[in-house]
Amino acid sequence: GAGVSQTPSNKVTEKGKYVELRCDPISGHTALYWYRQSLGQGPEFLIYFQGTGAADDSGLPNDRFFAVRPEGSVSTLKIQRTERGDSAVYLCASSLMASGGQSSYNEQFFGPGTRLTVL
């Protein structure tokens, strides 16, 4: 079946502009995650959803960042008043469900990412 998809693949914007990044998870996956990967670094957690609700948004760097998942499937990451430091690859991942139990961890499948460049 289809994997996680993200659009656009590349986004170039100017400082101060608003951007939206979209993620389509694997069908049936209830958990969805956003990560940010800067050049030469590992992905950093931003936020995750269990269904429609944001279960943990502790990784969002500030209030310019916001994410929604209104119907429990597609998610949009929104960045207001973009800054040059926001430039990175934004990765989305999905899994069957989110759980803290040792035996119930579900593999996260990553999308190809959106490369955001803020000029």
Added chain:
Amino acid sequence: GENVEQHPSTLSVQEGDSAVIKCTYSDSASNYFPWYKQELGKRPQLIIDIRSNVGEKKDQRIAVTLNKTAKHFSLHITETQPEDSAVYFCAAVEYGNKLVFGAGTILRVKS
């Protein structure tokens, strides 16, 4: 929160040799440790994982070991091939399925 350290940052080996990448973590409550391979411009892909009730796991040429007492885990790749060249990330799972990644290791396999 969890913190994951990964070493080395770059690793060059001759084709056919073994490669070892090491990670340490800080939160003793973490209980799941996946390894991802990321080729240039591509998405991270899970290659092997280990849970905290297991000390070692092997899958063909790759293996992972876990020492919970010392809070470190390692990836071992034997008989390396040019197609193993990529960036490898270790990670630890905090409560709620949140992945905390290491900074990555660039592996170059020279033929």
